[in-house]
Amino acid sequence: MCPCVIPKSRTVAPALACPQDTMIHKPAGQFRHHIKNMKTKPTIAILTAVLLGGTFAFADSATPKGVPKDYPLKKCVVSGDPLGEHGKVVKVSNGGTDVYLCCKDCVKDFNKDPQKYTKMVKDAGKKK
Secondary structure (H helix, E strand, C coil), rough: CCEECCCHHHCCCCCCCCCCCCCEECCCCCHHHHHHHCCCHHHHHHHHHHHHHHHHCCCCCCCCCCCCCCCCEECCCCCECCCCCCCCCCEEEEEEEEEEECCCCHHHHHEEEEEEHHHHHHHHHHHC
């Protein structure tokens, strides 16, 4: 007989059926030893599948909205902040090269020395 049960004549609400016999469990929290008897492999498999599925589902979302997947950088060349962190990504062009900035505030700094920032994007594209 399971040590965590009490006779049916002393029913305790809410009652849970004991998998070992026809007796009734004591209130929740007093029968933790039955957890060892549970089959945990299916539970672990389901949790693993959910977590891995979530990881793969968000793998494509690493590129912020409005930035092409083949863009070589994930950070703003002006501020160094992740693209999309400060709202909508801003696209500027210089000499036929598109440069994506994290926010509108970076456009002013970009316009001070556009060749410097364009070169950073081109160099990053060569490394890829």
